[in-house]
Amino acid sequence: MPTIRVQEAAIDLGRESAALSAGRADVGGIASFLGLCRADDGIAALVLEHYPGMTERALAAIAAEAEARWPLTGCTVVHRVGRILPGEPIVLVLAASAHRAAALEACAFLIDWLKTRAPFWKREEFADGRERWVEARAGDDAAAARWRNAAPG
Amino acid sequence: MQILYFAWVRQKVGLAEERLEPPAEVRDVEGLMRWLAGRSPGHAAAFAQADQIRAAVNQEFCGRGQPVAAGDEVAFFPPVTGG
Secondary structure (H helix, E strand, C coil): CCEEEEECCCCCHHHHHHHHHCCCCCCCEEEEEEEECCCHHHEEEEEEEECCCHHHHHHHHHHHHHHHHCCEEEEEEEEECEEECCCCEEEEEEEEECCHHHHHHHHHHHHHHHHHHCCEEEEEEECCCCEEECCCCHHHHHHHHCCCCCCCC | CEEEECHHHHHHHCCCEEECCCCCCCCEHHHHHHHHHCCCHHHHHHHCCHHHCEEEECCEEECCCCECCCCCEEEEECCCCCC
16 A cells, blocks of 8 residues: 655655565665755745645555556655745655666656646745745656656566 | 635635535536636636636546536646645
């Protein structure tokens, strides 16, 4: 079963990673992607909003797709919501498998699909009180699209 | 029908959600958007940018032709920007 969580709390990469291999000896590798908040244009913070209920369903569907495409021993998606400061993690994706290729590919797939198929929205806050909604990027759609016809690894 | 708004769509409409009973001629997402746009200046401002609004019916992403019916949960929002 994938681990799917949406939380305001900070992300603990070490603990999440350890949970994927605890008590088992068939895991050959764990690939991780940790997305951080950048200080683009001098932003003071990012505020992450989501669609409770649909978010968890969407993330579970993405994780299920990864488990169907690659022979994973487990995977984890943790996404933060609320106010996030530059330098802090926003999202963690982990994919564990007996071999590295499946883990690495599944990890890239998970974050690519998450970016275009999970209902989160980012608002940038500036020190002077201005705010701006982040716009979706065509590059994210292209990154997600490359997995459309990908065969299992 | 439960209608939800997120991100700048929520800000422009001025509501996070509302329970409404659209008239019978509202059969799909496209029709619902047109009907909602007439409800208030805030709704009109939000749906004036219809090409930048995405929708979900019962928590599944969908296109403008997706049928809607009483009892559905319908959400409107900008393209997603998570991750």
